[in-house]
Structures are given as structure tokens and as C-alpha cells.
Amino acid sequence: MDLFEYQGKQYFARYGIAVSPGGVADTVEEAVAVAERVGYPVVVKAQVKVGGRGKAGGVKLADNVDEVRTHAGNILGLDIKGHVVRRLWVEHATDIAEEYYASFTLDRPNKVHLGMLSAQGGVEIEVVAAENPDAIAMLSIDPRLGLDLATARRWVAEAGLTMAAREQAAELLVHLYRCYEDGDCDLAEVNPLVFTPDGRVHALDAKVSLDENASFRHPEWDEYRATETEDPREKMAKEKGLNYIGLDGTVGIIANGAGLAMSTLDVVNQVGGTAANFLDIGGGANADVMAAALEVINADPKVRAIFVNIFGGITRVDEVAKGVLEALSRVEIASPIVLRLDGTNATEGRAILAPHLNDRLMTEPTMLDAARRAVALANA
């Protein structure tokens, strides 16, 4: 789960990381109120989970109340790469002497944590990595040991931060690591981490991605979840407890297992179609789950055909077949359904469906055949 900048900053603040005084605003008047409270000049920043806000006109400096009104009015409702701005973060503007980059993430190949620190911040780290890889000081961190202050001090020196910034930066990095680890982040990134002319180090931006598997020990994440998804299909699927990702195509996909669901998308694509979604119903697909899955896909107006791809293992195909029939008796489905049923009790499952097959509900013997049929129906 990715956080908005303002949520990331609030999350940072919980772990003692210095951020600029600021506040959230959903209206022009709220933006003015925050600006008056934190003091001019202020920066008005669009809250969207996509890069390139500045270039798109989503970040503006305001010296007085009129400018706040103008900028807040312009930015609210702005479409930035398909993300409509509904919320602003307004904070006191910071003078900048130097900009750094700092992040922690999992180093998957080496199965340890990776800290990245650079004295060249404020630009995309991928660009720095490509053009000047030596400018990034990499630090491998054993998850058993964590990051201590002595190591952080060596690290800021190695990265070549200004002498006067080093001690504060080292302390901030220790806090940031604690945020990353105790806060169960997949990514905790500060870009830029700034050093001000009056000698303070603080986080000017916040990019935080949380590991949802750790939700059980973070009740405070509930507030982030409420603002998480903008796609109404994904919202509906989430409410029904389904593992769904909305896409742009015309073939609705239901499969059991993440790998099979991914593979189903690929096969639909290979035979000339486009998937409307990724949907993994997991193991033990009963009538309730199947009905919920069909409802979510049915609510997507782009869907022209539905491909149900089941390989029974623990999931019994006869149960899936019953689930489909029961779901159809409860929900009116707008698109024709093509099923491919294989694995445990597949013969029984196909037999259950046999008397109900028609031009709205059909089966095919293989995944490829079913994909072709569904794509043909969707493209018809």
C-alpha cells in the first residue's frame, strides 16, 4: 500500500523524523487556513500517488493569501497522469542549501536490507544510478542487526554529505531505518532530504510503501486504507475480500491462484484479446466467492466476455461448478461466460454444468481454447 506524501510525512513524524510544519487541505479555504497557521511562504502540493507532480503544475510556491487561493484553486481538480487531485498538502516553504537522497528497501537477491544515500538528491535516483552510480553510497544491512548510529556516521561520510550536515543526517537515518523496519515499510524514501542554510536536516518529501502483510500489527494503518484506492472496481472487490486489480481490456478474468491468474492474462493477450482485470479467487472457491467475483466483473462496463479459468487442486472443480450456477441464480450477468475446468473432480464439475450450457455459459477443454473463445466473444 503506497501512502500519499502527507501520510508518509505523518508516518515519518511518528518515528521522530523532522518534516516541515504543514497540513492537509481539501478546499481552497482549508489551504488558506493551513497557510495562515504555518506562516508564509508556503508550498502548495498536489497529493497524488504518481511522480512528476512539479512538471504537471501540481507544486507551487505561495507568498501570500491570494497566491494560496490561486494555486490551491488551480491544483485541486487537476488531472496529473490520470490522477485527479482531491487533496493538498500545504507546508511552510524551506530554504535549501543542499539536497540529498535517502532510502531503505529490501535487497531481494541478497535477502538483506539496502540503504541508499546520495549527496545528489532532488532528482530521480534511477537517473543518478544510471549516470553516476558512484554518487550513491549503498549500505547492506543485516535484518538481525539493524542500523546503529556508528554505522550511520560512517555511511554519511562515505556518501560525502557536507560536514555540518552529517551528525543530524546520521541520526535521521537511524530514525528512518526504524520507521522502515518497525513501521513495516516495503520502501521508505526521502527525496530530497534537505540541509537548510540555517543548519537543519529534514525530510522535504516522503515516499512510503507499506507491507500489507503486516497490517495485523498496525491498527494505525486503517486510516490509510480508507484513502487507498481510487478505482471503484477495486474498491468494490476489496470490500468483498477479493484479490483484484483493474485493467483496461474487455475480457473479465477469474482464476484460482495468483500464478494461474497472471498466466490467464498472458494467454488472453497472446490470442489477441485484452484483460479487463486480474482476479485471483484463491483456494476453496465456493458459491459466495464466485458470486462476488462475478458481481465485481459484471460491474465493469468494458467487459464483453468473462473467462473463468480453474485448475482444481485443493479447490474441487465440482464445488466451483456449483458455485457458478448458484452465483448465476443470484446475479444477472451481462456478459457470456467461458469456463475452463481442470484438475480435482473436473469431470464431475463439467457434468454439473452440462445441462446448463448455452450461448451465455460455455466450457472449453483447455486454457488456450477457452481464451480463444472468450476473446472471440469479446471482440465480436
Add this chain to the structure above:
Amino acid sequence: MSIFVDENTKVIVQGLTGGQGRFHGLRNRDYGTRVVAGVTPGKGGTDVDGIPVYDTVGEAVAATGATASFVVVPPRFAADAIIEAAQGGITFIVCITEGIPAHDEARTYNRLVAEFPGVRLLGPNCPGIISPGKCNIGITSGDIALPGGPVGIVSRSGTLTYQALHELSQQGIGQTTCVGIGGDPVPGTNFIDCLAAFEADPETRAVMMIGEIGGSEEERAAEWIKAHMTKPVVAYIAGVTAPAGRKMGHAGAIISGSKGTAQAKMAALAEAGVHVCQNPTEAGEKMVEIVRTLAG
């Protein structure tokens, strides 16, 4: 031969008294696996369908001589259960639990490496391991596997593994061992571990490898194959059409920036001489063709 397990492997089930543990533990026993004990703290002295239950792994190992454990406990208890297994003398740990926090996995993995060398963890979030006719630890349906080899299977995905087993078995082609390494970001056992074991196993004559987007394990496997593998490898990678930045069901199945794409993995594997197929069916057909042309 089989890799990692065989017909003599004695298995305990951590979480045998839970709904999932009971279901899968008894299925594994019905398959012929030597499921010798269960472990649930506070339930020592009871039994599950005749399988004795102990409070701790240490007690279960002392009483039964088990060397393998099947961990089927909720995510918040899984890391502790894995460490307890290692402390209790278990050397092969299969954890099917899905939803363990990545930081717990990273810490647990590094503890195993540092404190318990010689202990292998399979998973988490994996379907387990089956050596057809000998041993089945995990959630794979035994009836879709066919004993006798000559194919070894290693996979990051559960259902795609079943699909692969099914396609080979239907054609009369058996498997030596089928290993599900799981879809999480920090797998205890990776492709290379399994490829090396299959390369060393005289009965395995070809390997099917099923990968997916995210991470770089497939690319690393490709390098290893190029340098060390003499047996033919067929690969399928799921997620060619997956959008970047989204977790596709599995916690580890995510394209980060431009890293971890199916295309890059397929290119690396093809460059290493692997037969890369476009879908699971094609991979099955390719493997059938290869096995039929193997001499003897």
C-alpha cells in the same frame, strides 16, 4: 531419486490441530508420507486421528526422530514456528503460510543462515514439495503427480505447478520431485538450490521451471544454468502482461520500475539455452517432446 525428501522422511506438522493443518496433514499421511507427530503449544498429549501431538518441536523430534517439519500456522506465528523447528533439530522446513510480513521473512532467513547452517527452509507461501509415490509435504493434490521421473519441477506458483504436473502426468511422463518455492519476496529455497539438486540427481533428466514477474531469481538461475546445468530445462514465466508497480497476488510478484519484468527473465533464460515457452500448455508439450527424445 528425489531431492530434499524421500520415502523415509519423517515429518511433523506444526499446527496439526488447526483446521488447515489437520486437513493437509492427514492428506499428506494418506498419500503415504510418514507424518509422525503434530506440534501445538498447549495441546501436548492429545492426538489428531492417531497422530500424537506435542507441545514443542523439541519433544516431537526427541520422540519420533523426525527431520522435516510442515509449518501450517497463521502469519503472525510463522516466523517463530520456523525458528522453533530449527532449534528443535529439524533440518527441512516447509512453510505454506501466506501473508508473513516481509521483514519477518528477512530476519528469519538471516537467522537460519547464521545460526542454523544446514537447515533448509522451503517457502513461505509455497505449495510444498512432492516426490511422487514417496513423500508429499504441503497442499499439492497427490493424484495429479506421477511417480518414476524423469522430470523435476521447480515453481514459484501453486496452481501453475498443478497445471504442469497434470499436463505431464496425462502424457504419461512422471516426476522425480516437484518443488514449489513460493511467491514471497524472501524465499528460503530458490531456483538455483533446486536446479543444483536436480542436476545432481541421476534420475532427473530434465527440469521444468515456472517463474513469474518480480525480483531477479530467474535471471540468477539463468546464469547458473549457463555455467553448470547439463540437463535440458523448459521454462515458463507468468506475467508478460502484468502492469508495473502492482502486486499480482503474490507478495513478490511485482515489477519495480523497469526491474523484474517477464520479458527480461525470458530473454535471460533463452540466452542461457533454456527452452522458453509462451504459456503453460506449450511448456508441457515441449517437455513431453524433450523427454520422448531422451535416449534410453
